Amino acid sequence: MLIKLFTLYVYLQTALCGCGPDKRNSNFERLRKDYTVTIDKVGKLDKGIQESSGLARATDSTFWTHADSGAPDLYLFNLKGDLLHTQPLPVPNNTDWEDLAQDKAEHLYIGAFGNNGNQRRDLKVYKVNGENMQLTDTIAFSFADQEEFPPPRSRQHYDLEAFFYQNDSLYLFTKSRAFKSITQLYKLPVSGTDKAIVPAEKLRVKSPVTAADIAPDSDMFVLLGYGRLYLFQPSGSTISFNGKRYCLPLGRTGQAEAILFLSPQQLLITNEKGKLYQVTIMPKKSGAR
Numbered sequence: 001m002l003i004k005l006f007t008l009y010v011y012l013q014t015a016l017c018g019c020g021p022d023k024r025n026s027n028f029e030r031l032r033k034d035y036t037v038t039i040d041k042v043g044k045l046d047k048g049i050q051e052s053s054g055l056a057r058a059t060d061s062t063f064w065t066h067a068d069s070g071a072p073d074l075y076l077f078n079l080k081g082d083l084l085h086t087q088p089l090p091v092p093n094n095t096d097w098e099d100l101a102q103d104k105a106e107h108l109y110i111g112a113f114g115n116n117g118n119q120r121r122d123l124k125v126y127k128v129n130g131e132n133m134q135l136t137d138t139i140a141f142s143f144a145d146q147e148e149f150p151p152p153r154s155r156q157h158y159d160l161e162a163f164f165y166q167n168d169s170l171y172l173f174t175k176s177r178a179f180k181s182i183t184q185l186y187k188l189p190v191s192g193t194d195k196a197i198v199p200a201e202k203l204r205v206k207s208p209v210t211a212a213d214i215a216p217d218s219d220m221f222v223l224l225g226y227g228r229l230y231l232f233q234p235s236g237s238t239i240s241f242n243g244k245r246y247c248l249p250l251g252r253t254g255q256a257e258a259i260l261f262l263s264p265q266q267l268l269i270t271n272e273k274g275k276l277y278q279v280t281i282m283p284k285k286s287g288a289r
Contacts, residue, residue: 030246042278066097109128111160112126145199154178161175182202185203212224
């Protein structure tokens, strides 16, 4: 019954959602006001890829993804969705892997931090060498502001499915289970020993956050939710919710779980049923970005 209710919730979020609540609660603007947007289905993942929960680039035309449980494997595919290679990783298991990030040295960061019940204590990120696929580090961390496991439903803001890499740190965006959904931004250094992280900012959002990525030129980042895409243009060089922020209804993209910038103007999205969508965002006028 719970699965059926959750499926209905996701369907209503994706099919009927708009950005009115996000505009009222957090001053989001409509993305189509300043941008021309197209959303196209471009392929479907091979059945050998059970569920796509994260995305990273392998080459200009191929990509890595992973499931959120089961074998500790990465799957290599192209934009048509063809499965090109299955890469086992030297880690014990896949326990709620939720997102992929990548640095400029081509290390992959695997977010083993899904926390549906807000009671997980073994949050970690695996750092993998992108050339030989060997494990180079395991970054364990905790939320310094979480004192109860689990907290009451009204404070269940510690599920986690979204992050990206920027300037020697990982930026994490939580997924709220509370009725009034928020996302909290945390900064996790990839080196050092202080891994009890504190929230830098929080923002009320209508849709729970399921994935994140930063643009190639680092001037914007996106958060993905059920039926919504949130785009942020920070006012300075710091990753922040400050500055311009936009909301885009995605329509019938389903339970979308992964997002990746293909270029400064194009994004790739996958959903749990393996469908691939390409979102193209072009400024309507000079200076909109």
